[in-house]
Amino acid sequence: MILKIDNVTKNFGGVTAIKETSFSVAPKEIFGLIGPNGAGKTTMFNIITGNYEPSSGQVIFRGEPMDGLKPHQIVRKGIARTFQNIRLFSSMSVLDNVLIGFDFQARYGFLESIVRFPRFIKEEKRIKVRSMEILDYFGMASFAHEKAVDLSYGQQRKVEIARALATNPELLLLDEPAAGMNPSETEELGVIIKKARNDFDLTVLLIEHDMKFVNQMCDKVLVLDYGKTIFEGKPHEAIQDPEVIAAYLGDFHND
Amino acid sequence: MGITVSKNQWMNVAMVAFAMCFIVFSSNYFDEYSVRILNNIAIFIILAVSYNLINGVTGQFSLEPNGFVAIGAYVTALLLVSPEAKQYQYAIVDPYPFVMTLHANFVVALLLSGIFAALLALALAAPVFRVRGDYLAIVTLGFGFIIKILAINNPEITNGSLGLNDIPEFSNLYWTGGIAIIAVIVILNIVNSKFGRAMKAVRDDEDAATAMGVNTFKAKTLAFCTSAFFEGVGGGLLAALLTSISPDLFDFFFTFQLLIIIVLGGLGSTTGAIIGTVLVIGGSEWMRFLDEPMHLFGYTTTAMPGMRMVVFSLILIFIMLFAREGIMGKRELKDFFTSRKKGEK
CATH class of the missing domain: 3.40.50.300 (P-loop containing nucleotide triphosphate hydrolases)
Incomplete structure (x- = not known):
C-alpha cells in the first residue's frame, strides 16, 4: 500500500x-x-x-x-496535486509554470545563481530540458513560451497536470x-x-x-x-x- | 556544450558597457548640479530595484525601505565620521565609548551597512511573514516608524534628532553608478533563477506555489533580505553623498517616493524600476523651470512655486490611467526583443 x-x-x-x-x-x-x-x-x-x-x-x-x-x-x-479551479501562475509562461515544479530539484545555491556558476547553467539547462520533455508528453511543447492564462481551459488543465508531474x-x-x-x-x-x-x-x-x-x-x-x-x-x-x-x-x- | 554567448547576453554586456561609459563621461564633463542629480538617480536605482524585488517580484506589499535605508545610512555614517568630528557633534549626551572607536573604510562601511540591514531583515522575516496582504503593509510600516523613533531616542549612538554631520563625501558617480550596475545585475540574476521563479510563484498564487514544493517562507525571506541588503548599501551611499543625516530624512515619505517609482515603472519589472527612478528623481529636477516665471504666447506668468509638483502629479495620474500596470507592466527590456523574434520562428 x-x-x-x-x-x-x-x-x-x-x-x-x-x-x-x-x-x-x-x-x-x-x-x-x-x-x-x-x-x-x-x-x-x-x-x-x-x-x-x-x-x-x-x-x-x-x-x-x-x-x-x-x-x-x-x-x-x-505527493503532488492539482486544484479544483485551475491555479496556474498567471504572469508566467507555460514553461516557467512547469519549471516551478523543479524548484526543489535544481541543485544550485543562492550565491551560485548570482554569479552564474557553471553548475547553475548546467542545472538550469537540465531542468529546462526535462520540463520541455514533460510538456512534449502532453503535446504542449509548442505553447511553452505562451502565457499560461492565454490557453484554453482544457490546455490549462494539461499544463497543471504537467506542472504537478514536474515535482516527480x-x-x-x-x-x-x-x-x-x-x-x-x-x-x-x-x-x-x-x-x-x-x-x-x-x-x-x-x-x-x-x-x-x-x-x-x-x-x-x-x-x-x-x-x-x-x-x-x-x-x-x-x-x-x-x-x-x-x-x-x-x-x-x-x- | 561550449561557451555559447547568446544575442541576449551580448546585449547585456553592451548595456553595461554603455552605462560605464556614461558614468565616466558624465563625471568628467557634466557640471556639478547634473552630477549631483545623477548621483541621486543612481542611488535611487539601487533602492528601487531592490524594493521592487520584495514588493513587485515577490508581491509582498511591504513599506519598510525607509527603515533599512536609515540603518544603512547610520551604520555608514558612524563608521566614516572621524573621532575628532564625533567629539564635538554629540551635543545632547555623551556618546557610548564604543561609538568613538568605530571606524572603517568606505567599502567595509557599505558592506557592513548592507549586512546589518540584511541580518535585521532575517530576524524580522519570521514575525513579518506570518501575515499577508494589507496586514503585512501595516506591520512593515510600523517597522519604519520604529527605526526612526529609535534613531531619535538613542542620542548616545545616533546623536538624536540632530543627526550626524561631517560625513566624508566619499560617494561619487563611480561609486553610486558602479554599485547601481552591480545591484541591477545581481537582482536580475536572482530573478532569472529558480529563486526568482519561486518569488514570482509566491506573488501569483502562494498556495499553488506551496503545492509545487516551493518553500514560500524561504522565498519571501530571501527576497526580503536581498532587498534589505541593497537598501542598506544605498543608505550608506546616500549618507556619504549628503554628508549629513538626521532621522527626519527617513520618514514615510521616503518609502512613498520609492513606491511611486516602482508602481510607475511597473511592479515586478526591474527595467521599469530603473525607468521609474529616472522619471521621478530626474523629472522632478528637470521640471524646476515650471516654478519660475514663464513667457507663454506673449503673456508672462509670475513665479509659481510648487507648479512642477502639480504638473508632475498630473503626469503620474495620466500614466496610471493609460498604463494600469505601470510603464513596463511586468515586462523587462529583453521581452520586447524576444517577442519580436517570435514571428520569425
Missing part, C-alpha cells in the same frame, strides 16, 4: 467534515474519491497534502507517517480533473491520465463528479457522505449500491 489513511477525523469547530475514515491505495492504482457536495472529499485532499492537520488519525505514505509535515515538505516526499511524484492527487471540460476533452484527459500512470509509475487519487469518467478511469472508489464512508469497492458496483444512490438522489423510502 502506497497510501494509507488510518482512522482520520477532521472537525471544524462543531462540524465534523470527516469521521473516522480509513482506506488504502495500492501502487499504480487509480483510486476515485466520490460523493455528493460537502461530503468531505476536498477536505481529505487537504489533509493528505498537509494543508489541514487531522483532528485525529494518521496519513501514512510509503510506510512513513506524514504527521506535522508542512505542505511543501509533503510534495518533496512525492509517486502519488498524484487530481481534484475534479474533468470539471468544466466538454465530453471530447474529458475523453482525451482520461486517456492521458491512464497513459501517464504507466509512463511515470504513478498512483492516482482523484475526486470526480462525472460518474462516467469515474467508471472508465478508476480501479477502485470510495464513496463519502457527510464525512462517512458509505461504500468502498469497484466503481460499477458503487452506482448500484442502495446507500450510494440514496446519498446522491435522496432516500425516498424513509420519508
Whole structure:
C-alpha cells in the first residue's frame, strides 16, 4: 500500500467534515474519491497534502507517517496535486509554470545563481530540458513560451497536470480533473491520465463528479457522505449500491 | 556544450558597457548640479530595484525601505565620521565609548551597512511573514516608524534628532553608478533563477506555489533580505553623498517616493524600476523651470512655486490611467526583443 489513511477525523469547530475514515491505495492504482457536495472529499485532499492537520488519525505514505509535515515538505516526499479551479501562475509562461515544479530539484545555491556558476547553467539547462520533455508528453511543447492564462481551459488543465508531474511524484492527487471540460476533452484527459500512470509509475487519487469518467478511469472508489464512508469497492458496483444512490438522489423510502 | 554567448547576453554586456561609459563621461564633463542629480538617480536605482524585488517580484506589499535605508545610512555614517568630528557633534549626551572607536573604510562601511540591514531583515522575516496582504503593509510600516523613533531616542549612538554631520563625501558617480550596475545585475540574476521563479510563484498564487514544493517562507525571506541588503548599501551611499543625516530624512515619505517609482515603472519589472527612478528623481529636477516665471504666447506668468509638483502629479495620474500596470507592466527590456523574434520562428 502506497497510501494509507488510518482512522482520520477532521472537525471544524462543531462540524465534523470527516469521521473516522480509513482506506488504502495500492501502487499504480487509480483510486476515485466520490460523493455528493460537502461530503468531505476536498477536505481529505487537504489533509493528505498537509494543508489541514487531522483532528485525529494518521496519513501514512510509503510506510512513513506524514504527521506535522508542512505542505511543501509533503510534495518533496512525492505527493503532488492539482486544484479544483485551475491555479496556474498567471504572469508566467507555460514553461516557467512547469519549471516551478523543479524548484526543489535544481541543485544550485543562492550565491551560485548570482554569479552564474557553471553548475547553475548546467542545472538550469537540465531542468529546462526535462520540463520541455514533460510538456512534449502532453503535446504542449509548442505553447511553452505562451502565457499560461492565454490557453484554453482544457490546455490549462494539461499544463497543471504537467506542472504537478514536474515535482516527480509517486502519488498524484487530481481534484475534479474533468470539471468544466466538454465530453471530447474529458475523453482525451482520461486517456492521458491512464497513459501517464504507466509512463511515470504513478498512483492516482482523484475526486470526480462525472460518474462516467469515474467508471472508465478508476480501479477502485470510495464513496463519502457527510464525512462517512458509505461504500468502498469497484466503481460499477458503487452506482448500484442502495446507500450510494440514496446519498446522491435522496432516500425516498424513509420519508 | 561550449561557451555559447547568446544575442541576449551580448546585449547585456553592451548595456553595461554603455552605462560605464556614461558614468565616466558624465563625471568628467557634466557640471556639478547634473552630477549631483545623477548621483541621486543612481542611488535611487539601487533602492528601487531592490524594493521592487520584495514588493513587485515577490508581491509582498511591504513599506519598510525607509527603515533599512536609515540603518544603512547610520551604520555608514558612524563608521566614516572621524573621532575628532564625533567629539564635538554629540551635543545632547555623551556618546557610548564604543561609538568613538568605530571606524572603517568606505567599502567595509557599505558592506557592513548592507549586512546589518540584511541580518535585521532575517530576524524580522519570521514575525513579518506570518501575515499577508494589507496586514503585512501595516506591520512593515510600523517597522519604519520604529527605526526612526529609535534613531531619535538613542542620542548616545545616533546623536538624536540632530543627526550626524561631517560625513566624508566619499560617494561619487563611480561609486553610486558602479554599485547601481552591480545591484541591477545581481537582482536580475536572482530573478532569472529558480529563486526568482519561486518569488514570482509566491506573488501569483502562494498556495499553488506551496503545492509545487516551493518553500514560500524561504522565498519571501530571501527576497526580503536581498532587498534589505541593497537598501542598506544605498543608505550608506546616500549618507556619504549628503554628508549629513538626521532621522527626519527617513520618514514615510521616503518609502512613498520609492513606491511611486516602482508602481510607475511597473511592479515586478526591474527595467521599469530603473525607468521609474529616472522619471521621478530626474523629472522632478528637470521640471524646476515650471516654478519660475514663464513667457507663454506673449503673456508672462509670475513665479509659481510648487507648479512642477502639480504638473508632475498630473503626469503620474495620466500614466496610471493609460498604463494600469505601470510603464513596463511586468515586462523587462529583453521581452520586447524576444517577442519580436517570435514571428520569425
